[in-house]
Amino acid sequence: MSERATSVTPPEEQHDDQNQDQNPDAQQPQRDTEPDEFSAPAGETRAEPVTTGAESVVRALENAGVEYAFGVQGGAIMPIYDALYDSEIRHVTMAHEQGAAHAADAYGIVSGEPGVCLATSGPGATNLVTGIADADMDSDPMLALTGQVPTELVGNDAFQETDTTGVTTPVTKDNTFAADPDGVGTDVSEAFALAREGRPGPTLVDLPKDVTNAETDAEPDAPETPDTYEFTEEADPEIVAAAAEQIETANRPVMLLGGGVIKGEASETCREFAIEHEIPVVTTMPAIGAFPEDHELAMEMAGMHGTGYANMAITHCDTMIAVGTRFDDRLTGGIETFAPDAEIIHVDIDPAEISKNIHADYPLVGDADTVVSQLAHAVERSPQATKWRAQCQQWKSDYSMAYDAPEDEPVRPEFVVEALDEATSDRAVVTTGVGQHQMWACQYWTFTEPRTWVSSHGLGAMGYGLPAAIGARLAADDDQEVVCIDGDGSFLMTLQGLSVAVRENLDITVAVLNNEYIGMVRQWQDAFFEGRHSASEYGWTPEFDTIAEAFGATGFRIDDYDEVADTIAAALSEDGPSVIDVHIDPQANVYPMVPSGGDNGQFALAEDQL
Amino acid sequence: MTDGDRRRGLDGPAPDERPTPTGRRNEQGIRIDPAVEATHEPRRTVISTLVEHEPGVLSDVSGLFSRRQFNIESLTVGPTTDEDRARITLVVEEPDPGIDQIKKQLRKLVPVISVRELESDAMRRELALVKIDADEPAQVSAVADMYDGKTVDSCPETATIEITGSRQKIDAAIETFEQFGIREIDRTGTTALARGIQSTAAPASTTESTATEASQPQNQYAPADDD
Ligand SMILES: Cc1ncc(C[n+]2csc(CCOP(=O)(O)OP(=O)(O)O)c2C)c(N)n1
Numbered sequence: 001m002s003e004r005a006t007s008v009t010p011p012e013e014q015h016d017d018q019n020q021d022q023n024p025d026a027q028q029p030q031r032d033t034e035p036d037e038f039s040a041p042a043g044e045t046r047a048e049p050v051t052t053g054a055e056s057v058v059r060a061l062e063n064a065g066v067e068y069a070f071g072v073q074g075g076a077i078m079p080i081y082d083a084l085y086d087s088e089i090r091h092v093t094m095a096h097e098q099g100a101a102h103a104a105d106a107y108g109i110v111s112g113e114p115g116v117c118l119a120t121s122g123p124g125a126t127n128l129v130t131g132i133a134d135a136d137m138d139s140d141p142m143l144a145l146t147g148q149v150p151t152e153l154v155g156n157d158a159f160q161e162t163d164t165t166g167v168t169t170p171v172t173k174d175n176t177f178a179a180d181p182d183g184v185g186t187d188v189s190e191a192f193a194l195a196r197e198g199r200p201g202p203t204l205v206d207l208p209k210d211v212t213n214a215e216t217d218a219e220p221d222a223p224e225t226p227d228t229y230e231f232t233e234e235a236d237p238e239i240v241a242a243a244a245e246q247i248e249t250a251n252r253p254v255m256l257l258g259g260g261v262i263k264g265e266a267s268e269t270c271r272e273f274a275i276e277h278e279i280p281v282v283t284t285m286p287a288i289g290a291f292p293e294d295h296e297l298a299m300e301m302a303g304m305h306g307t308g309y310a311n312m313a314i315t316h317c318d319t320m321i322a323v324g325t326r327f328d329d330r331l332t333g334g335i336e337t338f339a340p341d342a343e344i345i346h347v348d349i350d351p352a353e354i355s356k357n358i359h360a361d362y363p364l365v366g367d368a369d370t371v372v373s374q375l376a377h378a379v380e381r382s383p384q385a386t387k388w389r390a391q392c393q394q395w396k397s398d399y400s401m402a403y404d405a406p407e408d409e410p411v412r413p414e415f416v417v418e419a420l421d422e423a424t425s426d427r428a429v430v431t432t433g434v435g436q437h438q439m440w441a442c443q444y445w446t447f448t449e450p451r452t453w454v455s456s457h458g459l460g461a462m463g464y465g466l467p468a469a470i471g472a473r474l475a476a477d478d479d480q481e482v483v484c485i486d487g488d489g490s491f492l493m494t495l496q497g498l499s500v501a502v503r504e505n506l507d508i509t510v511a512v513l514n515n516e517y518i519g520m521v522r523q524w525q526d527a528f529f530e531g532r533h534s535a536s537e538y539g540w541t542p543e544f545d546t547i548a549e550a551f552g553a554t555g556f557r558i559d560d561y562d563e564v565a566d567t568i569a570a571a572l573s574e575d576g577p578s579v580i581d582v583h584i585d586p587q588a589n590v591y592p593m594v595p596s597g598g599d600n601g602q603f604a605l606a607e608d609q610l
Numbered sequence: 611m612t613d614g615d616r617r618r619g620l621d622g623p624a625p626d627e628r629p630t631p632t633g634r635r636n637e638q639g640i641r642i643d644p645a646v647e648a649t650h651e652p653r654r655t656v657i658s659t660l661v662e663h664e665p666g667v668l669s670d671v672s673g674l675f676s677r678r679q680f681n682i683e684s685l686t687v688g689p690t691t692d693e694d695r696a697r698i699t700l701v702v703e704e705p706d707p708g709i710d711q712i713k714k715q716l717r718k719l720v721p722v723i724s725v726r727e728l729e730s731d732a733m734r735r736e737l738a739l740v741k742i743d744a745d746e747p748a749q750v751s752a753v754a755d756m757y758d759g760k761t762v763d764s765c766p767e768t769a770t771i772e773i774t775g776s777r778q779k780i781d782a783a784i785e786t787f788e789q790f791g792i793r794e795i796d797r798t799g800t801t802a803l804a805r806g807i808q809s810t811a812a813p814a815s816t817t818e819s820t821a822t823e824a825s826q827p828q829n830q831y832a833p834a835d836d837d
């Protein structure tokens with residue numbers, strides 16, 4: 001079992017020693033220890049007793065093993081920043097709070113531990129919201145700490161007062177207004193634990209300035225979820241047995257892996273299961289990397305811009321083993337035609353996802369890794385699916401993703417994605433913006449490892465790519481390249497993050513697939529709005545390579561096929577941030593495509609089929 | 611491909627050349643077996659939740675209903691025998707899958723301790739204050755008696771009657787009062803408890819006994835009695 005999964009204990013079994021798993025160096029406050037009796041273990045330099053609410057907050061982060069925090073300073077959060085000044089936690093000053101949230105989100109995706117972001121009250125907090133909403137949609141572990149005006153001013157429309165818990169309630173897993181200096185550290189510990197345990201998600205603690213400034217010697221409790229928070233580890237053995245029988249007798253089985261597979265560290269177990277029983281594997285977008293896309297059984301991503309063969313497989317299967325997916329509408333298309341012949345075995349840690357969108361014939365509530373292991377034990381013989389597998393292989397060739405790339409025409413984006421993939425290692429991390437380029441990145445990069453695909457799936461937030469690359473860079477190992485495949489429109493939304501990448505000397509390569517278009521919108525206008533390009537054409541974009549240089553990064557530009565390989569190699573070999581402005585075919589479209597609410601099996605391969 | 615064809619896309623059998631499965635799912639994602647096609651009609655039910663008594667929990671609950679577009683008919687909130695806990699009683703109207711979703715989504719809110727759908731025989735009470743024209747005091751009080759109503763305020767022009775009971779009883783009372791002319795009405799939502807020895811919402815770690823729970827409605831109604 002993975003590192004993360006082993007440290008997940010049901011709340012009633014959680015003890016203070018859980019903290020030890022996360023950070024053996026941290027001192028161990030006991031729940032029942034009176035604060036004034038607290039004494040630091042010998043030889044610990046940073047275990048000085050806390051003196052303020054803010055110090056207690058920072059201590060809670062240290063106890064949780066936090067290494068990085070991303071944020072922007074400001075009046076109401078200053079006490080926290082002051083306490084951070086003396087901490088080992090490395091703070092990365094971002095250019096915009098949205099970037100801080102996306103960086104923390106990506107840090108969480110790559111490392112598996114909650115990323116931490118900080119912002120001041122009012123505009124700082126509201127700027128975080130896009131990133132928090134993104135983490136919420138994708139169940140990414142993240143902790144946001146926001147400054148708030150002093151308690152006595154709350155409700156008075158004070159300067160930079162926003163009802164932050166009010167604003168973020170619909171987009172957080174949980175949030176808290178910290179009302180008490182003695183409890184503020186524990187509020188943060190609890191929020192950290194909630195962000196990572198069970199189904200992960202963003203949590204937020206709103207920190208009024210008087211509370212963080214107040215004197216207190218209350219050490220925070222260890223990061224534990226509150227008693228009212230429960231989740232199930234193991235699925236009901238009877239349903240597991242029934243599901244196993246369904247799998248054994250299936251003729252057209254498919255595994256559908258969702259993002260929960262990666263979050264639950266279940267990729268390995270799912271791979272073994274699929275390979276042992278020779279079951280074709282389809283993934284959702286957040287699950288890219290959970291199963292090696294170069295494997296014979298890999299049908300790759302399904303859904304709106306999924307591969308034709310993945311969509312054929314999910315449409316025609318008779319048994320679907322769906323793990324850690326919420327059956328988002330971009331995956332299912334129209335519900336009526338989604339896997340209409342399939343018995344659905346649905347594994348999810350969140351009972352509310354079971355039968356929310358697609359009815360589960362075999363509801364298996366529990367941790368992905370644990371439940372797939374249960375299934376692996378219970379399934380005694382492989383399904384008889386030779387014909388089905390042959391059919392799937394046939395679909396792979398019938399609906400090949402091969403594209404034409406005539407030398408004398410503008411550079412195809414697919415070609416650029418493949419060239420970047422070629423030039424980097426298997427463990428390279430890819431981040432993206434939102435639009436056509438994101439889909440080409442999904443389709444044409446061959447992902448083989450979990451936690452290497454970092455994108456804004458559920459929210460679809462343009463501007464995600466660069467700040468995510470910053471967070472991913474700090475979470476990834478040094479030998480993992482970090483490549484941001486961005487769109488011109490998306491890059492323009494957050495490119496101020498280049499200042500951070502340059503200042504922190506982060507080795508990131510940004511490839512802007514520049515079509516001088518809000519490309520995805522242009523494609524839809526061509527298909528559904530008679531080609532009326534309302535507000536989707538730039539007609540002019542700045543020179544992104546020159547912009548990069550102005551920031552102090554290295555800029556490159558590609559216009560022709562023969563420049564692709566060399567320029568990519570040069571950009572990757574730069575030690576710090578580099579930006580390649582890749583002028584691609586502005587007319588390139590993303591196919592296959594299932595229109596919203598359409599039938600997955602009827603995906604279009606070209607515009608005239610829509 | 612020629613220049614003009616650059617947008618064309620990928621090769622492969624066109625949609626109408628592909629096999630299509632025969633099955634279908636209904637709106638709730640349930641596979642339809644044409645022989646036994648199950649339709650899920652909305653039904654009204656009472657969901658009782660025990661929550662941590664903390665700021666924001668009521669907005670968490672009501673926000674959930676608006677965000678997920680669940681059909682809610684009434685929501686009442688009040689203290690319990692444990693000062694750290696409050697009870698929120700919800701009357702909802704949804705098809706079965708929707709009711710399941712409501713229960714699961716409520717359970718996910720961190721300050722929610724327990725969620726329970728009450729049996730149809732659960733005790734349910736609403737309270738209404740009805741202010742009516744008092745031109746015919748004798749008849750007003752006759753009708754009030756008919757519904758076990760209590761006159762809580764009167765002046766030469768108006769009488770205000772308090773009625774407690776099931777929603778149907780209150781509806782009926784109001785309808786009858788209409789003949790006198792109703793000036794104003796205020797109604798609570800449904801309060802409800804499970805019958806007999808069973809506890810309405812029994813979280814694992816709470817010590818709330820059924821006996822103390824049973825006395826609760828009186829406590830809650832006490833202020834009204836004093837009017
Ligand atoms: C913050 C935000 N605003 C608007 C949209 C709507 N939208 C989706 S894709 C897209 C076009 C993105 O343009 P670009 O980044 O250049 O990507 P391309 O499709 O051209 O590759 C837009 C505007 C969005 N997803 N996110």
Ligand SMILES: [Mg+2]
Binds near residue numbers: 435487514517
């Ligand atoms: Mg573009």
